[in-house]
Amino acid sequence: METSDHPAAPAPGAATASGAPAPAPAPARRDxxxxxxxxxxxxxxxxxxxxxxxxxxxxxxxxxxxxxxxxxxxxxxxxxxxxxxMSFEADAEALLDAPLPVLGHHMVHHLLTGQAEHGADPILRIVFAPLHREQGDTLRGNFRTQVVRRLGERLEGPDAGLRAELAVGTLLGLGVMYGIARGPHLRGTPVAEITERYAPTVQAFLTPP
CATH class of the missing domain: 1.10.10.60 (Homeodomain-like)
Structure with a gap:
């Protein structure tokens, strides 16, 4: 068997011949x-x-x-x-992931923190559907099915489908003003304060009359 003229590299964290810890391996590339x-x-x-x-x-x-x-x-x-x-499946799961009595608060906070901290909105891309012609129809269909209908199926009481559309429309209005129009007063106000002010408006459509 052939042998190498070079000593084997020490295991990560193991001491070298001088007694100093071996250098950590270089960071891996993005997974x-x-x-x-x-x-x-x-x-x-x-x-x-x-x-x-x-x-x-x-x-x-x-x-x-x-x-x-x-x-x-x-x-x-x-x-x-x-x-x-063009799928809203995963976004809707996160957006609607709260008990119904506090869902309005969760939806508003989730939308605003996505915009403020990550520059991404879970549902706002629906407003760009007219840009995409046939693909815009797919975007609209996915939005209605995966977001609005899914919300409506959770609501109790009469007019659940209408109330779901009103709730989501109200949320979209906030998203447009915050993320697209970039209203300076909105963006200069803490997310927690906007959420406390705006959530009851959304929740009013979610709570059975």
């Missing part, structure tokens, strides 16, 4: 989930500014700081990536 999340954020950013037909994988890749082939590796193709972007 797959972090990379996928960066790609999704980039695609959402572009979808809010350009028609679906005008967005290229190269543009998404440049925005995400990755290569276009990496997008193909994780999502397959542009259509598969945008099918993911």
């Amino acid at each position: 797959a989930e972090a990379t996928k999340a960066a790609i999704v954020r980039a695609a959402r950013h572009l979808m809010a500014r350009h028609a679906h037909a005008d967005i290229t994988l190269k543009a998404v890749a440049e925005r995400a700081g990755v290569s276009a082939p990496l997008i193909l590796k994780y999502f397959g193709n542009k259509d598969a990536l945008f099918a993911r972007i």
Whole structure:
């Protein structure tokens, strides 16, 4: 058997010959989930500014700081990536994840913290549906089914579907003013204060009359 002229590297954390701890290994590259999340954020950013037909994988890749082939590796193709972007399933699960008596408070706080801390809104991309022609119809259909209808199925009392649409419409209005119009008074007010003021308006549609 051949032997190496170089000593084996010490295990991470093990002492070297001098008695000093071995240097820690270099940080690993972004894991797959972090990379996928960066790609999704980039695609959402572009979808809010350009028609679906005008967005290229190269543009998404440049925005995400990755290569276009990496997008193909994780999502397959542009259509598969945008099918993911046009789904509200995971967003709705987080948005509606609270008991009904405090759901209005949760929805308002979740929307505002997403905008203020992450620059991302769980439902606001529905307002860009007219940009995307046929894909806009998919976006609208997903929104109605995955967000509004899902909320309506949780509500008790009469007119549940109408009340769900009113609640979500009220929430969207806040999202537009905060995230798109960027109202200076709204953005200069703590999220907790806006939530306390605005949540009762949303909750009024959720609580049975």
